[in-house]
Amino acid sequence: MRIVFMGPPGAGKGTQAALLSKELGIPHISTGDIFRANVSEGTPLGKEAQAFMDAGEYVPDGVTNSMVRDRLTHDDARPGFILDGYPRTVEQVAELDAMLRSAGTALDRVIELTVDVDVVVGRLVKRSADQGRSDDTEDVLRRRLEVYAEQTAPLIEVYLDRELLIQVDGLGDIAAVTAAILIAVSV
Numbered sequence: 273m274r275i276v277f278m279g280p281p282g283a284g285k286g287t288q289a290a291l292l293s294k295e296l297g298i299p300h301i302s303t304g305d306i307f308r309a310n311v312s313e314g315t316p317l318g319k320e321a322q323a324f325m326d327a328g329e330y331v332p333d334g335v336t337n338s339m340v341r342d343r344l345t346h347d348d349a350r351p352g353f354i355l356d357g358y359p360r361t362v363e364q365v366a367e368l369d370a371m372l373r374s375a376g377t378a379l380d381r382v383i384e385l386t387v388d389v390d391v392v393v394g395r396l397v398k399r400s401a402d403q404g405r406s407d408d409t410e411d412v413l414r415r416r417l418e419v420y421a422e423q424t425a426p427l428i429e430v431y432l433d434r435e436l437l438i439q440v441d442g443l444g445d446i447a448a449v450t451a452a453i454l455i456a457v458s459v
């Protein structure tokens with residue numbers, strides 16, 4: 273299965289994608305996690321990405337696309353994958369389409385975790401206190417939600433038109449959301 277997870281910051285994509293990855297035995301590929309690992313290792317990619325991330329902006333498409341293109345060629349991603357945080361722009365959708373086309377594959381599902389903005393802000397403020405992520409401060413957080421609304425929310429329409437999108441309420445407890453996602457990927 274080739275699955276994309278969508279939803280605003282704080283929707284619980286990372287948590288649910290990790291659980292689903294275990295359940296289905298396919299890798300969880302989080303662009304945010306890959307960027308953060310590169311930032312903490314001080315790689316050239318990390319140095320390039322950090323200022324954008326800290327400002328709540330998207331890393332430029334060229335950088336992100338080539339990183340994902342490389343990751344998807346790894347052996348573990350051949351049987352399937354869960355992409356978490358990619359694609360996030362219209363250009364990334366086109367790039368992902370091209371990557372999959374050249375591999376002779378296609379997406380099976382796009383899962384959108386829907387959440388209320390106030391709930392999301394509460395979750396992220398808590399995550400900031402727990403994990404100290406430098407992009408979880410309130411100003412940056414507000415900017416990340418704006419960027420999502422401007423650049424990523426339009427993708428929902430694209431995947432609805434392709435009949436790939438399944439919307440799952442992200443507001444229940446973790447197990448209830450996982451159960452709903454498992455139903456969504458099995459229909």
Ligand code: ADP
Pocket residue numbers: 280281282303304305307324325326328329330331332333336356357358359360361364407416
């Ligand atoms: P969240 O979903 O909470 O915003 P992520 O961990 O998915 O957090 O992403 C953190 C940051 O990494 C983003 O704000 C952005 O700067 C960068 N990033 C992650 N994925 C992408 C992407 N597909 N395109 C551009 N930037 C990205």
